[in-house]
Amino acid sequence: xxxxxxxxxxxxxxxxxxxxxxxxxxxxxxxxxxxxxxxxxxxxxxxxxxxxxxxxxxxxxxxxxxxxxxxxxxxxxxxxxxxxxxxxxxxxxxxxxxxxxxxxxxxxxxxxxxxxxxxxxxxxxxxxxxxxxxxxxxxxxxxxxxxxxxxxxxxxxxxxxxxxxxxxxxxxxxxxxxxxxxxxxxxxxxxxxxxxxxxxxxxxxxxxxxxxxxxxxxxxxxxxxxxxxxxxxxxxxxxxxxxxxxxxxxxxxxxxxxxxxxxxxxxxxxxxxxxxxxxxxxxxxxxxxxxxxxxxxxxxxxxxxxxxxxxxxxxxxxxxxxxxxxxxxxxxxxxxxxxxxxxxxxxxxxxxxxxxxxxxxxxxxxxxxxxxxxxxxxxxxxxxxxxxxxxxxxxxxxxxxxx
Amino acid sequence: xxxxxxxxxxxxxxxxxxxxxxxxxxxxxxxxxxxxxxxxxxxxxxxxxxxxxxxxxxxxxxxxxxxxxxxxxxxxxxxxxxxxxxxxxxxxxxxxxxxxxxxxxxxxxxxxxxxxxxxxxxxxxxxxxxxxxxxxxxxxxxxxxxxxxxxxxxxxxxxxxxxxxxxxxxxxxxxxxxxxxxxxxxxxxxxxxxxxxxxxxxxxxxx
Numbered sequence: 001x002x003x004x005x006x007x008x009x010x011x012x013x014x015x016x017x018x019x020x021x022x023x024x025x026x027x028x029x030x031x032x033x034x035x036x037x038x039x040x041x042x043x044x045x046x047x048x049x050x051x052x053x054x055x056x057x058x059x060x061x062x063x064x065x066x067x068x069x070x071x072x073x074x075x076x077x078x079x080x081x082x083x084x085x086x087x088x089x090x091x092x093x094x095x096x097x098x099x100x101x102x103x104x105x106x107x108x109x110x111x112x113x114x115x116x117x118x119x120x121x122x123x124x125x126x127x128x129x130x131x132x133x134x135x136x137x138x139x140x141x142x143x144x145x146x147x148x149x150x151x152x153x154x155x156x157x158x159x160x161x162x163x164x165x166x167x168x169x170x171x172x173x174x175x176x177x178x179x180x181x182x183x184x185x186x187x188x189x190x191x192x193x194x195x196x197x198x199x200x201x202x203x204x205x206x207x208x209x210x211x212x213x214x215x216x217x218x219x220x221x222x223x224x225x226x227x228x229x230x231x232x233x234x235x236x237x238x239x240x241x242x243x244x245x246x247x248x249x250x251x252x253x254x255x256x257x258x259x260x261x262x263x264x265x266x267x268x269x270x271x272x273x274x275x276x277x278x279x280x281x282x283x284x285x286x287x288x289x290x291x292x293x294x295x296x297x298x299x300x301x302x303x304x305x306x307x308x309x310x311x312x313x314x315x316x317x318x319x320x321x322x323x324x325x326x327x328x329x330x331x332x333x334x335x336x337x338x339x340x341x342x343x344x345x346x347x348x349x350x351x352x353x354x355x356x357x358x359x360x361x362x363x364x365x366x367x368x369x370x371x372x373x374x375x376x377x378x379x380x381x382x383x384x385x386x387x388x389x390x391x392x393x394x395x396x397x398x399x400x401x402x403x
Numbered sequence: 404x405x406x407x408x409x410x411x412x413x414x415x416x417x418x419x420x421x422x423x424x425x426x427x428x429x430x431x432x433x434x435x436x437x438x439x440x441x442x443x444x445x446x447x448x449x450x451x452x453x454x455x456x457x458x459x460x461x462x463x464x465x466x467x468x469x470x471x472x473x474x475x476x477x478x479x480x481x482x483x484x485x486x487x488x489x490x491x492x493x494x495x496x497x498x499x500x501x502x503x504x505x506x507x508x509x510x511x512x513x514x515x516x517x518x519x520x521x522x523x524x525x526x527x528x529x530x531x532x533x534x535x536x537x538x539x540x541x542x543x544x545x546x547x548x549x550x551x552x553x554x555x556x557x558x559x560x561x562x563x564x565x566x567x568x569x570x571x572x573x574x575x576x577x578x579x580x581x582x583x584x585x586x587x588x589x590x591x592x593x594x595x596x597x598x599x600x601x602x603x604x605x606x607x608x609x610x
Contacts, residue, residue: 022512023590026542026552035434044437044550081439091441113441124445134442142442201444208444247506247524290506292521328510328519370512371544 025372025403032403043082049401050075050146052102057393061382062159063101063191065183073102077145089117100222101191112194125202132225134192135218136199136210137238137254138299139286144192150295150323150333151364152378152396154191157301157317160339161185162355164219166261169268169278169308173347176310177354186219186260188282188303188317193218196227197235208242208252217260217280219305224262234259234276248291254284260305269308278306293325307344313354314342329369335362357385372402421577421600425607427458427570427586436550438482445482445505454487456589458609459556460572461490461563463595464582469561474498474532477543477553479507484543484553490587491535493559498532501525508546515539515557519546540590556587 035042052073060066075097082090093113099105100112115131134141140158143149153159163177164186170176197214216224217236224230236258243251260280261269269275286299300318307313317339325331341355364378380394432455438445472495478485480502491497501507501523509531510519515538520531535541535557543553566572566586574584579600586594586609594609 022542026590030433033434033437035437039435042435042437044439046439079439079441081437081441083437089440091439093441115441127444203444210444247504290522292523293519295522325519325521328512328517368512371542 022370022372025370028403040085041083043080045078045080047076047078047403048146050077050398052152052396052398054102054152054394054396056395057391058389059392060182061380061392061394062153062156062161063187064153065099065101065103065105068104071102071104073098074107075146086122087119089119091115091117123203125204127199127201129199129201130197132194132196132227133199134194135189135214135238135256136201136212136240137189137193137218137256137282138240138284138301139250139252139288139297140299141192146398146400147374147402150321150331150366150376151335151362152376152398153362153380153394155299155319155321155335156337156339156358156360157299157319158187158189158191160187160317160358162187162305162313162315162341164260164280164305164307164313166220166224167264169261169265169270170310171268173310173345175347176307176313176344183221186221188280188301188315189218190221193220193225194222195220195225195236196230197232206244208244209240211237211239213237214258217258218256218282219260219280219303220262230262236280238282242286248289250286250288252284252286254282254286256280256282256284261308265308273308278308280305293331295323297321310344313344315355316340316342329367331366331368333362333364333366336360337362356387359383373400374402375399420575421579421602422573422575422604423460423462423577423584423598423600423607424573424604425460425571425609427460427566427572427588427594427609429456429458429566429568429570430589430592432456436483436552438548438550454483455568457488457568458566458570458572459488459490459558459563459587460566460574460609461558461560461585461587462574462577462582462598463558463560463585464580466560466562466578468494472496476500477555478502479509479545479551482548482551484551487553488556488565489554490556490558490563490565492561492563493538493557494534494536495557496532496534497555498530499523500530501527506547507551509543510546511541511543513539513541516541516555522547540587542590554590 032045055070078094080092094111096109113133115129115133117129119127161182166186195214195216199212201210214236215230215232238256240254259275261275281304284301289296298320302316305313319337321335323333337360339358341353343351344354346352360382362380366376368374376398378396382392474496476498499509506522508522523531538557538559541555545551564574581599583595584598
């Protein structure tokens, strides 16, 4: 009884405070916006303050890294957006938190994104962007930040650690899929994949196109995203084509190919091979729909990892996600995720699946107190085939203040 | 005879067509809005128009409500609300047509009117609308484009006018009597002065 009362009291207090807070944060926003040269140069600093709490029944799920069964994760995100005329746009994102993914590491400050976009023609049919920025693959990136994401975590395919191990090559098929700590492994796509490189994108009638060349593959860990840590010897090439038959619908296809192993793995590779011989290949399809208070998304990815001394490790993952706004303040979201793993040689003349098939359902509610303040509550239940504790639960809450 | 003369004078005063002219000291121009388009391919929106400060001047008092009020519009065009500031009388219906080639989602969390129109296309029929039935300031926003801001000031009087960008205003056709003349300048600043209208033209400046 005490907890519901405390939550009710907190909500009432926040709602009361928020009426005045809205105007105050609007003024903060205005004071952090600058323009000059007859408004041809304009810039804005903005940011989000997130407080997240996770509680899970078994091992930490997805991209959460802790040995405990709960985790508190504060995060300060700072954005800088600047326009120079109609042709140049620069943006940057910096974070102060306990690592890119929620973890029990000490607090640190990092620059996550910085990119310069040049748009030579007004119609937007051609943009060139250079820097470190989120991948153009798929449709999740547009809502991956805490304010836009109806959930606290990412879809399964963007965060489920597979048996792929980017810093060592397995000596043989039997050793593939060992029991290292989770952070040694890689998902199919590591969150928004803020790798470094260049993209070309644009709109041509009812089509959007985008092509990017980056220094790291989609599965690469955050330590590989910066050009100082990972060069362009083995670049990843990705592309996306989207069709908008009308404003409500978007259908997209994405593809990506690039080396996924780090230089640490080089000594383990079979003789006569190099890092460029082992690639991650991804083919994705996405569909989304939006109308009035409904938003629906679905993505399906087929991925192949070329694993040294093993062969091709294939996986397929998809999710279906729906969001509905019940009132101006309250919205609910539901997501169904699955990932399946194909067989690889087991080193004994037979075959074995290279991962445990997974199913997960996520349910979340978001309450917006003001245009600057929101709170989310999420429950997830996951079933993993062929493991002792097959069912795992996650309860998470996230408070976000935006300015 | 005496009471007839008083009646004539009173009637004349009540229908006296008074005009108030004056000037409002406006704040300096705000910085132009900055559109964030980090994860979007946006065809326009590089240089958004700056909205110079203007004031709304209105006469506060007890006035008869008209049988019907004209409908007003706030358009979403080039990733801005046009006009960005609209004054309406209590009970006015405002339409929100989308004239961009992308979705907008107009909403307000303001206590005077809390609503969310959802995602709307330019071709949507009927055009989404709201009736503003409570006096107060309503801040309009777009759930998709964070930089978009607009204001609807709902006033409980038929006598209001928007100043020019130079701060000058003229409010005509006012009935005789004693009222408060208010100048809304921004969300934090509304100035007021008592006025007694007896016909002719009255000069009032703020401050």
